Amino acid sequence: MEVLLATANQGKVKELKEMLKGEDAGILSLNDFPDFPDIEENGATFAENAMIKARTAALFTGLVTLADDSGLEVDALMGAPGVYSARFAGIPKNDGRNIDKLLAELQGVPEKERTARFRCCLAIVNPGGREYLTEGKVEGLILQSRRGKGGFGYDPVFYLPFLHKTMAELSLDEKNSLSHRAQAFRKGMPVLKELLKG
Numbered sequence: 160m161e162v163l164l165a166t167a168n169q170g171k172v173k174e175l176k177e178m179l180k181g182e183d184a185g186i187l188s189l190n191d192f193p194d195f196p197d198i199e200e201n202g203a204t205f206a207e208n209a210m211i212k213a214r215t216a217a218l219f220t221g222l223v224t225l226a227d228d229s230g231l232e233v234d235a236l237m238g239a240p241g242v243y244s245a246r247f248a249g250i251p252k253n254d255g256r257n258i259d260k261l262l263a264e265l266q267g268v269p270e271k272e273r274t275a276r277f278r279c280c281l282a283i284v285n286p287g288g289r290e291y292l293t294e295g296k297v298e299g300l301i302l303q304s305r306r307g308k309g310g311f312g313y314d315p316v317f318y319l320p321f322l323h324k325t326m327a328e329l330s331l332d333e334k335n336s337l338s339h340r341a342q343a344f345r346k347g348m349p350v351l352k353e354l355l356k357g
């Protein structure tokens with residue numbers, strides 16, 4: 160049986176393959192569907208965006224489809240950048256400029272008020288009509304400057320107090336063991352395995 164992960168991001172495909180090891184499932188991505196149309200992610204929440212992507216891709220391909228949407232919520236900015244995380248500093252998307260904008264907006268905000276979280280919603284849609292949503296989140300603090308070279312996005316300024324490290328200072332394995340995305344995907348695995356049994 161084949162499953163579609165509605166992303167062109169090979170890193171996410173690799174993570175899902177790892178989680179489905181031992182299952183009799185082939186994993187396809189949007190790279191396998193060059194005619195797949197651009198989807199406008201115009202939902203107000205991560206859950207809505209994940210569901211829009213999963214429904215559209217399931218309809219287009221006829222496959223059991225997973226789609227995730229994620230981003231950063233900063234309490235002092237009333238939840239921003241949220242669903243605008245990727246394009247916070249405008250288009251074209253740029254991680255460096257996004258971080259610069261975030262640090263500028265948090266200038267003068269004391270450490271204890273710099274609380275934030277990464278949130279990820281995963282939608283699983285069976286073309287037969289069944290739909291599922293799972294969610295994962297990681298709590299942290301936004302630093303005043305960058306630390307670490309790993310990861311992507313906001314990782315260099317996202318500090319995990321319980322590890323005394325930023326996300327960008329974790330190894331890939333460490334990040335994948337605790338990330339918002341890994342949590343959402345892990346919670347979705349029982350549903351997916353059930354769907355794959357038919």
Ligand code: IMP
Pocket residue numbers: 227228229230231244245246257277310311312313314326338
């Ligand atoms: P997407 O859901 O993969 O499209 O992620 C949207 C945006 O949220 C990314 O472009 C990043 O700016 C941010 N983001 C999501 N997950 C992470 C993460 O694990 N680390 C850092 N930034 C992230």
